Amino acid sequence: MLWISLSRQLIGRVLPVLGTMMFQKREKGEFQLRNWQREIYPHYELLVKVLRARNIKGRDLLSEADCFVEVQLPTSSPFISRTTVAPNCCHPEWNETFRFQIHEAVKNILELTLYDKDVLQNKKLASVKFDLGGLEPGHSHNHTFLFNPKNREELQVEFFLEKGNKPASEVITNGILVAHPCLKIQGTIEEKVNSLWHEDGNRLIKVSVPGAYEKPQSFPKYPVKDSTNTFVFHVNPILQSKLNIVLQQVPELEIPTRILCREEIPLSSLPLDQEVQHVVAVGEEHALTLTLKAEESSRDLDLRLGFDLCEKEQMFLDKRKQVVSKALQKVLKLDEAPQNDEVPVVAVLGSGGGTRAMTSLYGSLAGLQELGFLDTVTYLSGISGSTWCISTIYKNPAWSLTSLDGPTKRARSFVCSSKTGAFSSDQLHYYGQQLLAREKSSLHVSLIDLWGLLIEHFLHQEENPTKLSDQQAAVDQGQNPYPIYAGINVHKNVSSQDFAEWCEFTPYEVGFPKYGAFVPTELFGSEFFMGRLLKSWPEPRICYLQGMWGSAFAINLDDIFQKTIGSGIRFLESKNDINVKDDYETQQLLSPAQLKTQLFIPQGIFAQIITDIFTFRFTCGENFNFLQGLCLHEHYTESKEFLAWKVSHPDASPNRLTPMKKCLYLVDGGFAINSPFPLVLQPQRDVDVILSFDYSLENPFQVLKQTEKYCKERDIPFPRIKLKPEDISEPQECYLFENAENPHVPIVLHFPLVNRTFQKYQAPGVERKTSEEKDFANFTIQDHTYGMMDFTYLPIEFDRLVELSRYNVLNNVQVIQSALHKALQRRQRRRQRQAGR
Structure with missing residues (x-):
């Protein structure tokens, strides 16, 4: 096998030189998957x-x-x-x-x-x-x-x-996933002896290929004479499977099923690209004739395997840098605009929190816009309720170039209106029609889909025809920050605290950074197998994604215990x-x-x-798994995204990981970390500054501590989160975390949702004087009004959240300016080092 060894050396050494590298050397001598x-x-x-x-x-x-x-x-x-x-x-x-x-x-x-x-x-x-x-x-x-x-x-x-x-x-x-050539088996069954179907009982032919993408296929009980029946199966040829043909008598009343004949044809016995006939004897006088053809597809994949940003996101970054450069010159009062390779990457994150998070994010974005900081932002990412705000404002391709007053007022009118119309007979009929249409299209339907339709009514009070890919118009010129929506893929019988795979949704792609696998957004929900597109389905309307991103109904008892008492079913681990x-x-x-x-x-x-009871999810968003049929690479454990060194972690059981599953189980990312840090902390996004807006009611630093642990386990640069006792009891409006000695660690500005100086000041440095002004600001965030399941606010309650979030940004303008200035200096020093090489 000398030629095999030489071929592998050529592919492993020559192709990287030509530019199709899978590995790229890091400064520390490690290798990064590409x-x-x-x-x-x-x-x-x-x-x-x-x-x-x-x-x-x-x-x-x-x-x-x-x-x-x-x-x-x-x-x-x-x-x-x-x-x-x-x-x-x-x-x-x-x-x-x-x-x-x-x-x-x-x-x-x-x-x-x-x-x-x-x-x-x-x-x-x-x-x-x-x-x-x-x-x-x-x-x-x-x-x-x-x-x-x-x-x-x-x-x-x-x-x-x-x-x-x-x-x-x-x-x-790509070093994590392996795609074999796909074996396609096409067949036709010809039954020319109609007497096989006797009057005393119907006959049914069942054809199956164990391990194939397709389910076993059955043929009509009452065939027409000389009729033909065709079938198709896609399977991994490595599995050495068989084509099974069973002719059985269809049961009538209490008569049990009787197998009349059974035949197994090894797929390895079928020659490639040739039609062959196979005869299945049925007794002494009758036979079924099968015409079979096996084809092996080794063409390129219909999904993207890679760890770089997709080409269109990279094109966006080139355009966005020009916008950010001019904005930095203005807000930092620079003599000249920074060069493109000096421009720092800024990400804004919105946490979960239902309507509270959605409402507050409007205020935070308005504050950034008023200060001129919004144009310095490259990425805008949200989780749960924050995604409802982001996905709504991106209906306007120029939303950040105009005032947010209009979108905020529209959101106010819907949040403050009655929700009883969502349960009218007309609406219920509409929900039923929509769900029935999805079911007829062979799509998975769950309570999450109904929840998405309810959110659609809450946010728009009419059918919203937009899709996520429609937001490409909002970023194709770099005019707005690049939106990243977060979800997690879970296992039905594993706590989301123990296993959660982050899935990102953007206008161009949906995928798993962990696996380096992405599909075009227009094809999310279509059927893939072994990396090949088998059947295309229409892209889902964005309301169904909104339901999944904020799927509070997907909670299980372990999640509830985690959030209420800080621990789940750990007592069962022993x-x-x-x-x-x-x-x-x-x-x-x-x-x-x-x-x-x-x-x-x-x-x-x-x-x-007890374990099953605690980990059972009442519902979750089931979607076709575009990773199905792919295998894990022999060296997948060398990627730090996989916690295979934890023996009890699902990552250490590759036979149970997502590529081996038929469906994705996508739920609210808040069940893992209530802020989309993992998606913007990917090294290829190279983020310098993160503005984290936390709209939680309790423990405003939990997401930071969880992210710190997440990053430590995966060797991702992240600042150490040091807190004082008073920070927990009386949190400030803004915290800055950094590592001045390591330029690869992003600067994190964390904004808890607190009402501190806002009670005294209506604007930075402007005290409240009238009783009306004081009464407006005299409220407690933890009030039951802003609970997770509260979807309707009074106008004053909505206005309070928006103004508080806006003020907390305005009141920390110097902290934000300082972080941007530090990030710019870092980039400039990096450019100087590279120029000196």
Whole structure:
């Protein structure tokens, strides 16, 4: 295989020189993942021999265990293999071998599960997840997995890895995700003997390909003579799946289904790009004729794999720098405008908080606009309620160039109006029609979609036809800050505090920075598989995104406990026993990319029930998963975005991560961090100053502490958050956090929603004199009026929030100016260093 080695060297060394680099050297000598490239990797044959188990204690106290082992490798096969059952034996012997084909580019994790067979339900005794990346080809490896050191319960397995007969194949990868060529199976079933469908019972043909994107397909009960039935399946050829054809008698009344014939055709037996016929015999006289064709698509992907900003965002930045440069010259009173490569990047963040956050953000933006600072902002990002404000003002492509008084007044009229019309018979009929239309389009429909329609009525009181991609007109000339809306992808049975993948929505792209995978905004909601677009659906109206971005109904009990008492179901963690060793027996050192072996002892029934209750989400935004069918790269763990070093973290279980899921479960990002810091802190955005507006009612520094922890775990530059006791009890209007010694750490200005000097001053330096002026400012933010579920305000309540937020910005003009000046000086020094090289 010398040519394979040479090909990989050429692709790994020559292509980066030509400009399609996946890795770029950092100053510290590390490597940063970049864009996709094509690479060639070999295939291997893996033999897994389940030898024996020792000292196994079954769950049934009256008899010994009836043991068997399930062997599963999802990246190689869609099937679960199992040994025979060893009855009534605590030292079962199997010596059964299972064969898999694996691809070197992929992170292959073998799962072995020991069961005690039971009449009602098989009982899981223990399971192990083993990283196959540490196996050396051509050598036999014996491993003993010790489940219970006290009783010496163990499972012994032998592995043998050898070069496969299949030639090395090319994949597309960005170092995190791997896209194989997609195998498309097209088929036609011809049934020319109509007597197959007897009068005494209907017949049904079912066709399926395990592991394929498409579900099993059934054909009509009453076919017309000489009719043809076609089917299509898309599948990863690495899975070595089969085409299953089943002819069955359709049950009538209480008659059970009867299988008349069954046939399995290995996909590997089908020649590529050739039509072949296959005959399925039905008894002695009848037959079905299948015309099959297999095609392999190795074309470029329909999604973007990469860690750079998309081309259109980069074009926006070039245009926006010119606007920011002129604004900086004005607000900092500079003799001349800074050059483009000296212009600092400023991001404004709005936290969650429902209508309170939406209303307050209008005031914060108005304050920035009044001071001339709004034109110095490059990114405007929001979460939850803040997204309702941002997505509304971006209906106007020139919103930041005109006064915000108009948009604020319109928002006021809707917030202060009655919401009873949202539940009128006409509106309910409208909701039903909209949801039914989505369901007929095969889109996932949930309570989140209804919530989005309610928000649409609350914000506009009419149908809002706009889509997120319509906002491209608001940024194509760099005239406004670039909007970034935040959501998180969660697992249904995992707390969002333990696992949340940040998903960004922009006018041009929707995607996961963690995976380096993005789709055009117009195609969000369409069906992708293995990186290829299979079916395009219309882009959802923005109201459905607003419902998802602010999906308070997606909360679970663990989230409630986190927010009310500061901790969730941590008391249950000890129930889930996970033993980890670097390598059993040899204790050899793992490579940086290799995952530690994980041993799992199942929870007790009570603990599992409680865990399920706490982590169950009443609803969430289900969307087609555009990552489905992609695999995780063998070295994905080297990316610091993945917390695979935490053995209990889902990142350490690649077989359970998002690319292996059929759906995305997108919810309000506030369930993780109630401010979109992770999206603007990506290194490629290179943000210098962050203006964080926190509209929380309690603990106005929680998002900062959570972000500090988030950044520390991922080695992202972020200032240390040092607070005094009085800051917690009586927070100020504005805090500045920085690291003067590290220019890569952004300067963070944090604005809690507090009513301090506003009570005394109606404008900076202008005291309130009349009783009416004093009464207007005499209110408490924590009043129940501004609760999360309060959607209707009195006019004075709306005005108070807007004016307070505006004033808190105006009253800290010098702090903002100082931060901008420091950031400009940093950029200038960086430019001088680069010029001196």
